[in-house]
Structures are given as structure tokens and as C-alpha cells.
Amino acid sequence: MFIYDSVQKTKLKFESLEEGKVSLYVCGPTVYDDAHLGHAKSALVFDLLCRVLEAEGYDVFFARNITDIDDKIINKAKELGISTTEIAERYSASYHQDMAAIGVRPPTLEPKATESIDAMCAMIQKLLDKKHAYTIRNGDIYFDTASDAKYLTLSNRQSSENVSRVEKVSEKRNDADFALWKAVHDESVSFDSPFGKGRPGWHLECSAMIERYVRKEGTEYAVDIHGGGADLLFPHHENEAAQTRCAGDHELAKYWMHNGFVTIDGEKMSKSLGNSFFLKDALKAYDGEVLRFYLLSTHYRSDFNFNEEDLIASKRRLDRLYRLKKRLFGLSSPTVETEFRQHLLEALGDDLNVSRAYALVDELISSANEALDLNPKDKPYRQILLSSLSAIEEILGFGGKNPYLHFQFGLNESDKERINDLVAKRTEAKKIKDFAASDALRDELTALGVSIMDTAEGTFWEIRD
RNA sequence: GGCGGCAUAGCCAAGCGGUAAGGCAUGAGCCUGCAAAGCUUUGAUCCCCGGUUCGAAUCCGGGUGCCGCCUCCA
Incomplete structure (x- = not known):
């Protein structure tokens, strides 16, 4: 260290x-x-x-x-x-x-x-x-x-x-x-x-x-x-x-x-500016984990200019991690020591070089997606991958949540019900190849801020920023 | 006035003497009914000037521009 x-x-x-x-x-x-x-x-x-x-x-x-x-x-x-x-x-x-x-x-x-x-x-x-x-x-x-x-x-x-x-x-x-x-x-x-x-x-x-x-x-x-x-x-x-x-x-x-x-937006924080000053206010608009990921994303000794644009870019980066988790959802396996964890510690052991650590996470995600595209059923690989992901949660403190809930921030049960209902209708329309109807339903969902993705495992949705 | 920090692609951001990580955004391709997601791919010679060196974003000197502390403060 x-x-x-x-x-x-x-x-x-x-x-x-x-x-x-x-x-x-x-x-x-x-x-x-x-x-x-x-x-x-x-x-x-x-x-x-x-x-x-x-x-x-x-x-x-x-x-x-x-x-x-x-x-x-x-x-x-x-x-x-x-x-x-x-x-x-x-x-x-x-x-x-x-x-x-x-x-x-x-x-x-x-x-x-x-x-x-x-x-x-x-x-x-x-x-x-x-x-x-x-x-x-x-x-x-x-x-x-x-x-x-x-x-x-x-x-x-x-x-x-x-x-x-x-x-x-x-x-x-x-x-x-x-x-x-x-x-x-x-x-x-x-x-x-x-x-x-x-x-x-x-x-x-x-x-x-x-x-x-x-x-x-x-x-x-x-x-x-x-x-x-x-x-x-x-x-x-x-x-x-x-x-x-x-x-x-x-x-x-x-x-x-x-x-x-x-x-904040280049200005020193001040109550008189009325900018998102309190953490509790930021927490109303964004998941605490997103704020953690964002606030931690640059080196601790540098000044940090908080602004919503960067926060959203940062959230999208975190989204990638959770999409990977969706691909692995439901699987569990004993945690094994991984090379990735060692690399992560090496990066952070250098005066908390988070940028390097985040880059390692990004690279892990990319290579994992690539490997899973080629061979989705590779069990030993998935075990190592899950262990690497738990190292991220352990050391960096994010990525540990249910991946579906990550994409449902700010929604209540009736919102979810309504979305699931529209998604189900769209799936029906798709089944009978009524693409006009299914696209109309997707437009409706888009208007609600929902993004749809069709996969081999079914249709998933995410709330977008 | 004193002390200190920073300046890298459109944006965020690593780098600590050997020929520029990563992410977001953008353009292209694969995939897809179309999308989205995912994968591949596209782009900077590093604020300016001078010096040291075989070699500098990285060291030294001089500029310029931001910022912080010197008062309670994370």
C-alpha cells in the first residue's frame, strides 16, 4: 500500500x-x-x-x-x-x-x-x-x-x-x-x-x-x-x-x-446558490449507489466538480455492471480468489487510484460480455466472474444490489405493474408479428422513460435517465 | 500579500522519463422484424515558450489561465 x-x-x-x-x-x-x-x-x-x-x-x-x-x-x-x-x-x-x-x-x-x-x-x-x-x-x-x-x-x-x-x-x-x-x-x-x-x-x-x-x-x-x-x-x-x-x-x-x-457546477458550495447542496436532496433524484459510484470516480486528492451531466455519464457506466449482473442473475457459486481481485487491490493500493480500478472493472465487464456471447454456458468461467464481481462489491462497495431493482429506481409498485402490463402486451403483439402494434407499445413505454430490450431469455426493461 | 494545487480528445479522467488506460457522448459495422442491450471499430502529442536528455505529457526555468487555504468549514 x-x-x-x-x-x-x-x-x-x-x-x-x-x-x-x-x-x-x-x-x-x-x-x-x-x-x-x-x-x-x-x-x-x-x-x-x-x-x-x-x-x-x-x-x-x-x-x-x-x-x-x-x-x-x-x-x-x-x-x-x-x-x-x-x-x-x-x-x-x-x-x-x-x-x-x-x-x-x-x-x-x-x-x-x-x-x-x-x-x-x-x-x-x-x-x-x-x-x-x-x-x-x-x-x-x-x-x-x-x-x-x-x-x-x-x-x-x-x-x-x-x-x-x-x-x-x-x-x-x-x-x-x-x-x-x-x-x-x-x-x-x-x-x-x-x-x-x-x-x-x-x-x-x-x-x-x-x-x-x-x-x-x-x-x-x-x-x-x-x-x-x-x-x-x-x-x-x-x-x-x-x-x-x-x-x-x-x-x-x-x-x-x-x-x-x-x-457544484464549478461554484463553491453555498446555500445561497441553492444548488444540490445536501446529500439528502441528491438522494431524492438518484440512487445512493449511483452517487457513491460517481463521487468516488475521481482521485480523492483532486477537487471534484459535481454536476448532473457527469453524474448521468457515471450512472451509465455503472449500468454496464448491472447489465452484466442481469446476465448472471440467479447463479451463485463459492467465492474463489481471482486475479481480478489482486489487480483491483494493486490499483487501489497505489494511493487509492480509483481511475485504474474503474478501468479494470470496465475491462472485466467487456471481456465478460464477450466471453458470455461466445459461450454462455461456461460454468467455470462464470464462477470466476461471480467471484470478481463480489470483489467489486467488497472493495469498491457497489454492484451488490439486485440488478433488476437497479434499473427501477424511483418507481412504485403501480408504476411497475403498468410497465409490466405494457411489456406483456407488446410481447403478445410480437408473437403474432403485429409489429405496428408492438412498436406503438414500445413508443408508449419510451414516453414513460422505459427502455426495452429483447433477449434470448425474454424481454427486459429499464428505466432511463 | 503568504502558502499550495491544477491545466491531457466534445465531456469526465488515468499517467510520475521510453513514443497517450478507462468511461460518457459521436460516426461506422455485426446482431435485431425494427430497436435497445452487447461486441467490434472511429478520434488527442498532452495550455504556451525555452531548457536538460538518445528520448518528456511526465524533469528544470519562464509565461498564461483556473482553483484552494491563510476566518467556522469535509
Whole structure:
């Protein structure tokens, strides 16, 4: 496995801290609204990484947090007149639902910030003890960035001179110093701590939760891989790394992975543009699996420009896989190790080269169709083929559904009944060679968005995009 | 202003020094009552200029054009 490390800016051979085991921590969402396509992309990328690592035989411990306390959650709660807990629960649930819809498996562990306050306090205390943090008069606790010689080395920034846009607090020792703990003096949401009532700083959450839930004693790094969106490199990950190295005797992550951004029709996602922003909206129009296939189709480090035209092209590519599955429908056989699976892992093992993996899938489909055209009854061949297809499902996470249902997205039972009825009538007309009637029926079906295909096994239909 | 990324056929997109994967769309053929599906086939010298090299889309220098981060953010 090779991984591009976004700190060293080079592709590295992956060597886990502990033989056969991988610890992966990914920054999860702040649950104050529904998940958008960017959340989906990030979740998909690391879901794929997990699948590949597991397929390579690693025992993967994957943690992805939920930030369930934050100013934005508080604001949303005020806006809707309900508690922050309700907000967090509502959007955690919708996050889980949306991610499941695109085939993102749940992480091994999903720590919540509000359930980890003690871990955060413990870390703050360490930082205070080691003089890497200080308290100002109002009770806020800040990280002293000047006390960490390695500060800014993660994101490769020269000095903190240009990092001056964070809030100006006159008592801060350095402009770049960030809050570890914010004291709360009014009635707003707060947690009790040895430092008084307050709320934790966002950057602290991940460091503390990694330390508490993921890290094994004695390792040089807290985790093997730390991931997240490209925007998190600075300041979030820079700050996390600083906290971890200053509070303990180890660095945070051996490998850093950052996924690219999702734009929509070339524009940065924004609510004001009113474009298909939320994943749940995209899921109304397209099958979750189609969205998975599409969002995963380009390299994870590249920016991804989401648009419907490309999505449809992508769906057509996935359709080919399902048409092949239709040809094999009803067959089952024990899964055997295939060369194809090896090739797939080889491609994905190269810093998740999905394009190469997809090309392999395409080539598999073409050669399979060709072979089945020549010799439809070749049993050993079909067994290998079915095994290859299950490798696609296992590693890439698509292609596992009933192939007929894939082509019936968005239809209810009465729609299907009506279509089946028309198809049956057309078959009757064809039987008596009344082609005028059968063509008229096909036109009717076409008008319904249904495409007809006559095969040796009978007539099949698909809903078209 | 500082830091970083990208530029490959109509579109999406691999490629990491040896003479351009794959998909969508398009044209043609086979198959079909006709279609659809499937199969075969059709097309780029890689933003521009210069350099290194026997050889560069791939390395170096200089342009041009997009984009991201530097503020909460996947």
C-alpha cells in the first residue's frame, strides 16, 4: 500500500505502527445541519481506504468523531427553539442515514465530543503543566503557539505573521494562539471542569479523543493515519498536531491524508446558490449507489466538480455492471480468489487510484460480455466472474444490489405493474408479428422513460435517465 | 500579500522519463422484424515558450489561465 502524505507531500510506502493493524482517525461532521456532498466525499474516501486496508489483510480500527457541541449548534438550537442535544441528535441521525445510503459503513468507533469532556480536560491540564497553555483573566485557556518549535511545520507555513485573522484577544501571547477552553459565565451551554464552567475548543476535541480512544501506549505516533478534508490541514490539523506533541511525548499521526473539495457546477458550495447542496436532496433524484459510484470516480486528492451531466455519464457506466449482473442473475457459486481481485487491490493500493480500478472493472465487464456471447454456458468461467464481481462489491462497495431493482429506481409498485402490463402486451403483439402494434407499445413505454430490450431469455426493461 | 494545487480528445479522467488506460457522448459495422442491450471499430502529442536528455505529457526555468487555504468549514 502506498499513501500520499499531505505533510511530506510525497507518496510513501505504508508501514503500520503495529504489525497487521491500522489505526485511522478522520475528522467527522459538526452536526448542526444535514450532510452535504463534501461530507459525502470525505466519508466515501475513508470508507474506501478502510475497505482496501481490510482487503489487504489489516485489522483496521477506524474512528470518526461527531462534534456535537459548537457555536453553530448553539445558534441553530436558538433559531429553532430546541435544545442543542436535540439538534445534535437530529443531525447525527440524518448523517448516519445519508451515509448508509451511499454505502459508507459505520466506523469502528464514533466518539462524541460531549462524551469526552474529561479527556479534553486531562489534555488541557497536561498542556498547562508543561507550560504550553495559559489562562487569561476571563478564564479562557489558550495554547501558546510560540512554545512549540514545530508549530506551522505541518502546514508548511513560514511564520505566524500572516495567521493574524483569528480573533484578536489582547491578552493572548501570540496572535496565532487558539482557545483550548472557553469559559462560560452566562446561562448558555457549558460543562463543569477543573477550570470552571466552559466549553472546549474545537481543535482540542480530536487530539483528546484520539489520545483517549485510539492511541496505544509507547508508540511514536498516536495514530497511523489521520484524515479529513483539505481545508482542515490548517489550522485544524496544525493545531491538533501541536496539542498532541506538546501534551505527550509523541506526534499525532504517521500519515496525513486530505481529500479534495467538492464544487457544484464549478461554484463553491453555498446555500445561497441553492444548488444540490445536501446529500439528502441528491438522494431524492438518484440512487445512493449511483452517487457513491460517481463521487468516488475521481482521485480523492483532486477537487471534484459535481454536476448532473457527469453524474448521468457515471450512472451509465455503472449500468454496464448491472447489465452484466442481469446476465448472471440467479447463479451463485463459492467465492474463489481471482486475479481480478489482486489487480483491483494493486490499483487501489497505489494511493487509492480509483481511475485504474474503474478501468479494470470496465475491462472485466467487456471481456465478460464477450466471453458470455461466445459461450454462455461456461460454468467455470462464470464462477470466476461471480467471484470478481463480489470483489467489486467488497472493495469498491457497489454492484451488490439486485440488478433488476437497479434499473427501477424511483418507481412504485403501480408504476411497475403498468410497465409490466405494457411489456406483456407488446410481447403478445410480437408473437403474432403485429409489429405496428408492438412498436406503438414500445413508443408508449419510451414516453414513460422505459427502455426495452429483447433477449434470448425474454424481454427486459429499464428505466432511463 | 503568504502558502499550495491544477491545466491531457466534445465531456469526465488515468499517467510520475521510453513514443497517450478507462468511461460518457459521436460516426461506422455485426446482431435485431425494427430497436435497445452487447461486441467490434472511429478520434488527442498532452495550455504556451525555452531548457536538460538518445528520448518528456511526465524533469528544470519562464509565461498564461483556473482553483484552494491563510476566518467556522469535509
